[in-house]
Amino acid sequence: MANLNPNPLRFLRQGLAVHAGGDFRIPRVDFTVPQRPAWCHEYxxxxxxxxxxxxxxxxxxxxxxxxxxxxxxxxxxxxxxxxxxxxxxxxxxxxxxxxxxxxxxxxxxxxxxxxxxxxxxxxxxxRAANFHREGWFMFLDFPLDFIDRHHVHLAVASFGQLTFWVDVDRMLGRVFVRAKYRDQDSVPRKIVLFDPLGAGADDDPDAGNVWQFGNPGNQGAGGWDEAVQQQQATNEQQEDAWGQDHPMGQIEENPGQLIIPQQMATPCPSSMMTPI
Known part of the structure; x- marks a missing residue:
């Protein structure tokens, strides 16, 4: 897809505002559809x-x-x-x-x-995208409770489209898949899986989880722990995510509250009209 920044203000409903996010906001996420949906909008x-x-x-x-x-x-x-x-x-x-x-x-x-x-x-x-390569990939240290077709699809979707999964493996935590992909540089070295379940209160033992799997690299946990802490600290500052590159197109910055000033939306019936 092309790198565009649509103006969300034209699509807001009454009472909504835009949170632009901070400097550490994730600029973009790439995702590959597991399979082509049925064509339903040929009109x-x-x-x-x-x-x-x-x-x-x-x-x-x-x-x-x-x-x-x-x-x-x-x-x-x-x-x-x-x-x-x-x-x-x-x-x-x-x-x-x-x-x-x-x-x-x-x-x-x-x-x-x-x-x-x-x-x-x-x-x-x-934009046109050529997924003309197909190859085998190995995930290591995949969380055991998440080794199923749904989560394997999610992992592969970070770089390509799953075509085959070896669903029986005697080696725990290892996952072999075959997938279509663009090129080797588009395949991430590591994948981070978040499990946001849990309210996160002091009396809640399940405040959410995060796992990293892929190339094991350095066995020491220090760098990984610091990366997780930095990411979690960043996430606390991101109350709302639009998924657009920062800064967002035509969005006014407000460093105080990160909310668009004086841009409260009003219902726009012209967003859907019958001209004839």
Missing amino acids: FCVAIVEPIPLEQDWDHHRALIANFIHDELHYEVRNSFRHPSAVGFFQMRSPMNRDALVLSPPEFYDGVHSVTFVNHDQGPNW
Whole structure:
């Protein structure tokens, strides 16, 4: 996926605010889907406009494009929606109409701006990725109670897609998997597994757990313990995570409370509209 920073303020509900996080906030997490889901949104496309209008005008341009599709291209637009990184989503009457828009050349809808339509999952945050390698991987010191298909899938998803798992192994804590992956540099040396169960109170013996597995490296625990303590201290400062690169796009910094000042959201019915 491309590295974009959508503005979350356009999508907040009444009473919500954005916590921007601190300097130690994790910039990005890469995740590989275990398997391709069924295609259920073949009616939808995304409008890419050039030159890009101001963000506060995107809703207006979305309405102009919907009218242009109906009046000039003679296709029915069932609905249109806000998009985090583009002018909008458009729901067409049929996948055939959607494909016709996607395959058509750019159209000038207002004499100044042109619009190009792409599939719903190929917007500005999409890039092609080649997972053309497949190989075997060994996890060492995998927590025994978590050696099951679900958690093995989670571990492999940090770098690739699981294709086979040796689910019976006489060596405790060892896991062999075969997976598709991009390249060797994309495979992490170590994986950290968090178990957040437990309230963390003084009378709660289960305040959460964290394990590291992968390349054993140095057998001493000092460096690992310090790393865990630093991570836990960082986590205490992160009350809310949006998963965007820091600093977030178009988000005003407030070092005091890390809350967006005077940006309380109000309901925006225009985030979902029926132009026709």
